[in-house]
Every structure is written in structure tokens, then in C-alpha cells.
Amino acid sequence: MRKLFHWYASLGLASKQFIYLFIVTLMLVQVLAWRNLHEAESLLQNQVIRDAVLLVSRTNQYIDASLDNVENMLLLLSTRADLLEEGNEEAAVETLRKFAGINNSIARTLYMIRADGQVFASSQVVYDIIGNPKLNQLYELALINYGAINVSEPYDSPMSGRTLAYVLPITDAGDKMKGVVVAELNLDLLTERIAPMIYQSYILFTKEGSVINRLDSRDKLLPFQAASYPPKLEEGFRGQLVGLKVGVSGIEGDSLNPLVAVKSTKNRLGWSLAAFIEEDYFYQDLQKLNNNYRTASIVWIIMLLISAYLLSRSFTHPIRRFVEKMDRLNNFQVVAKLPVTRMDEIGRLTQSYNAMLERIQSLLLKTKHAEEQKKEYELKMLRSQIAPHFLYNTLACISSLAKQQRIDELRDTIRSLVKLLSFSFDKQSEYVSLEEELEGLRMYMHIQQVRYGEQYQFRIDINPDLLQYRILKLTLQPLVENALFHGLTPNHGGLIVVKGGLKKGILRLYVRDNGIGIRREKRRRLLLENQDGGQGSMYRFTGIGLRNVHERIRIHHGEAYGLRIGSAEGAGTVVRVDMPVLTESDERLGIWR
Structure with a gap:
């Protein structure tokens, strides 16, 4: 309780007024609603019972009239x-x-x-x-x-x-x-004619407690003896029947559910008719009234919240504006200045606050520009970096082909290396067509197949209509390289397939291999940590890893794009690349998203 009072004391004036007004008004509404519901429940219950008494009386008269016909027939x-x-x-x-x-x-x-x-x-x-x-x-x-x-x-x-x-x-x-x-x-027909006259359930019984009408085992109100056919009432319940007083009284039904029993007077044969109604039945018709009170309470609470908000706003509006602006300081790119409409201390504080925002925004813009330049320089260095071991091993392979006088293979390998180096060193644009990117992949895989053999298979399955679109240079090559060294090499060969298509305005490319796959815990870290270092990188063509490709795409096109990785151990890995659909004209206009 002390903590509660301490918390209340620490609130502002508007919050205290809101809490006080809300609690007092809510308690008043609840008390009024409870009293009205209780009275409505009592009135409804009395009305239903009066109707039940009248129905039982008329039903008993109907039984007497039917029995009169039997007596007249016998006479x-x-x-x-x-x-x-x-x-x-x-x-x-x-x-x-x-x-x-x-x-x-x-x-x-x-x-x-x-x-x-x-x-x-x-x-x-x-x-x-x-x-x-x-x-x-x-x-x-x-x-x-x-x-x-x-x-x-x-x-x-x-x-x-x-x-x-x-x-x-x-x-x-x-x-x-x-x-x-x-x-x-x-008796069956008599039961069928009596049943619609009663609310829920009934029993026609003699003064000794023998049941006259046929009982239905599906009746959920009356307790029946277990494994009895035809259905028979429990002895304890039959004993309660005989002891029921004429009129309205309470009785326990099946599973001890409380029932309201309405018993008629005995007819000239000594029979009595008792109708039974669940107590919950009286509350069913109150649901509409409950809904009305619930709706009124919701409207009242909304009006109360609006009134309390306007009240607190009139007292603390200037200070609240300062608090809201300061709460948004985590994003200084879009912060509007406060209008200076007052000449007092709050007005001077507003001027100082606006000046502080200008200085902070200026510093942030400079910092952001410097970070973007730094990131761009790093990406350019990564794109142009050629691993020396890759060149060394490729030249050694060319030397070996020359010694073996395999002239055609030597010529193709040198041509592939020249085109691959030309493609990598080209600084004219960050973007290339998908066709050019795939051509670089073919040159790269040709060199790898000459070095390691035909057990490394490579296939491109992309619709020719997509080849005109522009993508970031060296987007697919690191993915294929990663699949080759981390997926197929431990498996001593395999197949890499590059596919692509359009989906809802997104260019979606897939690099799939049937290698050893990636463990779940490692796959979660691939795009968060640089997993491309270590011993395998000395045989790579570039130093660009999966994380670099992912971050590079997100920097240029936003967080909605990038890489998605799916893998199953022993079955292979699929890397999906999502990029916006860009044409050459979009690139010239600077439309990246």
C-alpha cells in the first residue's frame, strides 16, 4: 500500500485528476448497474415463475379433461x-x-x-x-x-x-x-401433448411417487438411475417429489444442479404435475440487458477518458510537448520546431530547445554522411579485392595446361580469367545487368571446373525476360563461391543451380546447392557475423562474404530486401536474394527503391 501511495504522489497533477475522476465515476456506474441488474433479475424470475404456475395449472386442467373423456367412454x-x-x-x-x-x-x-x-x-x-x-x-x-x-x-x-x-x-x-x-x-401421446406446454422438463406422478409419463434419458435436468431401461428416476429424487409443496420450491436436479420446481394441486385421481426450470434459465434473458449496460459503460469510460485528457491537456500542454519532443530524440531526421507563441519562461525554453535541435540535426547529418562514405569505401574495396591465392592457383593451373599442351583448354581458361578480372575491376557503375552478372558466374565456374574437375556442376535456370534488370555487381558470385567451398567441397562434388523470378514487384533470385547443408545454430549467425574467414578464404576469388552481400543490399535498397537462408543437413542449402526491380533508366534517375 505504501508503494501505491508513493507511486500516486509521484504522478503529475493531470494524472492525479484523471485517476481520481475515473475511479469515483466507475464505482458509481458499477453500483448503479449492479442494483438495476439485480432488480431486473428479480422481476424476470417472478414473471417466469408466474407464467410457469399458470402453465402448470392449465396443463393439469387439460389432463383432467382428457381423463374425463376416458371416464365417459367407460360409462x-x-x-x-x-x-x-x-x-x-x-x-x-x-x-x-x-x-x-x-x-x-x-x-x-x-x-x-x-x-x-x-x-x-x-x-x-x-x-x-x-x-x-x-x-x-x-x-x-x-x-x-x-x-x-x-x-x-x-x-x-x-x-x-x-x-x-x-x-x-x-x-x-x-x-x-x-x-x-x-x-x-x-401415455406416450399424452406426454407429447403436455411437453410443449412446459418450459423445460416435467413429471406427472401419483401420490405414491410413481411416474406416469414416459421419461426421456436425454433430459439433462432430471437424475436417472444408471444402466436402467426404460429410464427411472433416482430414489432420492423421487422422495423429494412426494415431499414437494404445492406452488414454487427448490430442488436439486442432475449433478446437483439447482432447479425451480412448480407443483400443481392434485387432480381427482390424486395425480400431481411438477414442472422444472433451471435457475440459469432466468439469466438467459438478462444477456441483452447486460449488453446494454456494457455498452453504456464503455461509452461512459470513453467520454471520461476524453474529458480527463482535455483537462490534463489544458494544464500541462506546453510541458507535455517538450516531453514528447525529447522522447523522439532517437530519430532526429524528422523533428519539427516548436512554434514560439509565448513570451514567458516557457517561450524562452522553446527557443533554446529549437536552437539545440538545429545543432543536433546538423551534427547528425555530418556524422551520417561520414558513415555512409566510410561504408561505401569499404564496400568498394571488398568488391575490387582479389584473393592472391586464387590468382596464384589459377596461374599455376594455366602453367600446368601449357606444359600438357592442352591448348584449347588453356585458351578458354585465360579468356575466362581475363573476363572475370575485367568484370571485377570495372569501376564505371555499381550496378550491372543480370545477364552480365551471370556471365561473370560462368567465367568463375569455368575456372573452378578446370582446377577441380567436372564433379562440380553448375546450371542457370532464369527466364530470359529477367536478364535486362539491374542488380548490384558481385551479388551472386559470393553466394556461388560460398556454396562451392562450404557446401560441395566437403562432399567432393555436387550441383549448384541459380534460379530467378518476379514476385509482387520483387526480383527474387535463388542459389541452391545439394551439399552438406548448414547446422541450425550456425545458420542463425550467418547474416549477423562474418563466417567467411578462416582457412577456406585463401582459395576464394574475393573477400566478400554472405554478411557483406546482405548489408550491401540493405544499405542501397532498405531493410525489406537482402538475403534469406534455408538449409537442411545432408540435403543442401538455398540462399534467396530479394532486390527491387530496376531498369537501366531507373539507375540513371537514381531510383533505388
Whole structure:
């Protein structure tokens, strides 16, 4: 904390004002935003819960209405005791089929069970094949509360799948027991019709906690027992269901996610409907409000920054200008003088500062000019320097050819040496055409092949349209020389290929060899250090190395140009040369970039 106060005390007046105003205003905005968001969250949550309560109530009414249809159908069928008489079997099956077709939205299978055990079904053929072992229990259930409709617990029926049954005794005019009518409900269709009415998830259950609707294992809110099919709720969650109070309450769902449960009152069958909503659901609609507050905060902060900047500028503008100018002293080439608009101490300080800039810029220009001349002299010396050992060995080779009376080879070697020396000593221009540079390479490689043999191969693969362009003299020769002595000589021979092309206004040349390659750590230093000295340089034609070529190109054309080196040990090396596209007219006009 002490360091923080010390840092604050060291700031300028404008910075202190900015920090104070920024912190106070930001805290005020945050408090207001938090309170408004909290209130909006509470209002939205209450509204969603009220809507959920209304939906659950209406859904429960829909279930009651659907069950009323089943009861009415059973009451109508219970008046048809004649269908259970002997000889009316076909009429009974046909009547059940018609009733099932009319009420297929809620009833899946209808049965009439005669007192002697004979069963008639709305799908008689299917029943005759697979049967229904639950009918005996349903028959007994109908007799428990004689004369009234009874409802079974949910069960799995081979005829109707997951279902529950309405049962009602059938009596004749003399109240004699003739049989029982059974209706198995279509719980799947009931579930499909209830699902769109609820926000996210729901359970329709009996007073004992038995689930009536079919559960979906893909439901992410409800916890299911592991490896159970059809899906079953965990016992702990079922226990919470029974204990839920009517209305809104909290309950833990899958992975202990907090849920909001909305439970309806029981219908006349003792069933309850509970709808479940994730607590995170209430925050989804707040995203737009959050975005609005975020946008308002960003605008407010921007306005605050602008206001603080203008305030600090009005207090400290003259001094800040001095600081900015002094911070730019690392580049004195483009520094504008400060206008003298005041007559006080700041005005006199401005005049002194302008005079100091003039003196510094003058000194820098002189220093820069001297450095450029020095660098140019060094480059000219390197270009014109001929290694004595190269001349000695070449002349010795010529002497050997003369002794062997190999006149044609002697004549070609002398011609190549004369042209190579003439090309190197020519001082008329720093630039030559690409064709002239390649001709010098051919002379150089001819001498090397005479000295060392034909195991050193050389090939030029350049479009003739590029030969007219101008490049710096002795740009490619050091690269070929480096490839020859550092790449091919340790490998006792190989191939050097020179290629070229244009890409986005850049003349791009490649010198490729299939020699021993360059280690990664050495390749990184090639353009930073002079790696061409040592024992190998005594056999070279010039003393120009890769770094010299790279720096020379950058001096003339800028840092965007120069050499790039790629290599793989055992596979060879590629050196890429990037230079601007220059014609002879560009050279005369002094256009180098």
C-alpha cells in the first residue's frame, strides 16, 4: 500500500485528476448497474415463475379433461352388458374397435372381460397372439370399489407399452355382474401433448411417487438411475417429489444442479404435475440487458477518458510537448520546431530547445554522411579485392595446361580469367545487368571446373525476360563461391543451380546447392557475423562474404530486401536474394527503391 501511495504522489497533477475522476465515476456506474441488474433479475424470475404456475395449472386442467373423456367412454361401454352375452363376441370386438378409433387420442387399447374369463379387445388379433397378463389384476381392481371407476398404477403392457388402466364393472338391468371394461391409456401421446406446454422438463406422478409419463434419458435436468431401461428416476429424487409443496420450491436436479420446481394441486385421481426450470434459465434473458449496460459503460469510460485528457491537456500542454519532443530524440531526421507563441519562461525554453535541435540535426547529418562514405569505401574495396591465392592457383593451373599442351583448354581458361578480372575491376557503375552478372558466374565456374574437375556442376535456370534488370555487381558470385567451398567441397562434388523470378514487384533470385547443408545454430549467425574467414578464404576469388552481400543490399535498397537462408543437413542449402526491380533508366534517375 505504501508503494501505491508513493507511486500516486509521484504522478503529475493531470494524472492525479484523471485517476481520481475515473475511479469515483466507475464505482458509481458499477453500483448503479449492479442494483438495476439485480432488480431486473428479480422481476424476470417472478414473471417466469408466474407464467410457469399458470402453465402448470392449465396443463393439469387439460389432463383432467382428457381423463374425463376416458371416464365417459367407460360409462358408455358399461351400459352395453348385451355385448357380453353368448353369441355377441364379434359385436363386442367391433364395438371396442370403434370406440378405440374415436378415442385414440387418449385410449390405446380397450378390453371387455366377461365373468367367465373370456376377453374381447379392440385389437383382438394382437391380443390373441401376445395376450396381456395384467388383465387378471385389473379385473380384481374393478371389483374393489364396486360400481365406481378405479385407476391402476402405471405398468408395462404388451399391448399398449407404458400405460395405466381405467377399469369399471359391467352389470345388467338387475345389477348382476356381467364383466369388466378396461381402458389402457396412451401415455406416450399424452406426454407429447403436455411437453410443449412446459418450459423445460416435467413429471406427472401419483401420490405414491410413481411416474406416469414416459421419461426421456436425454433430459439433462432430471437424475436417472444408471444402466436402467426404460429410464427411472433416482430414489432420492423421487422422495423429494412426494415431499414437494404445492406452488414454487427448490430442488436439486442432475449433478446437483439447482432447479425451480412448480407443483400443481392434485387432480381427482390424486395425480400431481411438477414442472422444472433451471435457475440459469432466468439469466438467459438478462444477456441483452447486460449488453446494454456494457455498452453504456464503455461509452461512459470513453467520454471520461476524453474529458480527463482535455483537462490534463489544458494544464500541462506546453510541458507535455517538450516531453514528447525529447522522447523522439532517437530519430532526429524528422523533428519539427516548436512554434514560439509565448513570451514567458516557457517561450524562452522553446527557443533554446529549437536552437539545440538545429545543432543536433546538423551534427547528425555530418556524422551520417561520414558513415555512409566510410561504408561505401569499404564496400568498394571488398568488391575490387582479389584473393592472391586464387590468382596464384589459377596461374599455376594455366602453367600446368601449357606444359600438357592442352591448348584449347588453356585458351578458354585465360579468356575466362581475363573476363572475370575485367568484370571485377570495372569501376564505371555499381550496378550491372543480370545477364552480365551471370556471365561473370560462368567465367568463375569455368575456372573452378578446370582446377577441380567436372564433379562440380553448375546450371542457370532464369527466364530470359529477367536478364535486362539491374542488380548490384558481385551479388551472386559470393553466394556461388560460398556454396562451392562450404557446401560441395566437403562432399567432393555436387550441383549448384541459380534460379530467378518476379514476385509482387520483387526480383527474387535463388542459389541452391545439394551439399552438406548448414547446422541450425550456425545458420542463425550467418547474416549477423562474418563466417567467411578462416582457412577456406585463401582459395576464394574475393573477400566478400554472405554478411557483406546482405548489408550491401540493405544499405542501397532498405531493410525489406537482402538475403534469406534455408538449409537442411545432408540435403543442401538455398540462399534467396530479394532486390527491387530496376531498369537501366531507373539507375540513371537514381531510383533505388
